[in-house]
Amino acid sequence: MTERIVVVGAALLDGGRLLAARRSAPPDLAGRWELPGGKVEAGETPEAALVRELREELGVETEALERIPGEWPLRPPYVLQVWTARLRPGSGDPKPLQDHDELRWLTAPEVWDVPWLDQDVPAVREASARLDARAR
Numbered sequence: 001m002t003e004r005i006v007v008v009g010a011a012l013l014d015g016g017r018l019l020a021a022r023r024s025a026p027p028d029l030a031g032r033w034e035l036p037g038g039k040v041e042a043g044e045t046p047e048a049a050l051v052r053e054l055r056e057e058l059g060v061e062t063e064a065l066e067r068i069p070g071e072w073p074l075r076p077p078y079v080l081q082v083w084t085a086r087l088r089p090g091s092g093d094p095k096p097l098q099d100h101d102e103l104r105w106l107t108a109p110e111v112w113d114v115p116w117l118d119q120d121v122p123a124v125r126e127a128s129a130r131l132d133a134r135a136r
């Protein structure tokens, strides 16, 4: 089993807050919170996948900023990579259009108020470190 599929997660930052999204499906993930995103398709860059997924799932126009170093294993063959991102000027507010049933903008002290997917915790820790740096 050598196939490896990258899932891009967005640390979408706005005004010193991080967007968290509660999954509505599948049943084993529903109710837990994640960094919105999805699978990178063949021939697609991770940054393009991030912009596409956030448009589909949240109805927003975004820009990927920088990759957070590291890679975190999900259920094989998936691995999670995370980019910071921001809303483009004129983008609407995110809405839970697909895959999610609730969204929250979390300030640095609120980051651990939601039950993140277990496999997302290391990535969220890295993302929240960026949030702390930006909030200062």
Ligand SMILES: Nc1nc2c([nH]c(=O)n2[C@H]2C[C@H](O)[C@@H](COP(=O)(O)OP(=O)(O)OP(=O)(O)O)O2)c(=O)[nH]1
Binding pocket: 007, 008, 009, 029, 034, 035, 036, 037, 038, 039, 040, 053, 074, 075, 078, 080, 099, 117, 119, 120
């Ligand atoms: N988007 C996202 N998916 C995650 C995270 N953590 C985690 O375990 N996953 C899992 C859930 C899914 O099994 C897989 C990504 O699937 P997805 O449903 O979000 O991606 P997608 O839109 O490309 O999927 P699909 O409907 O095309 O199959 O990775 C995370 O932080 N963000």
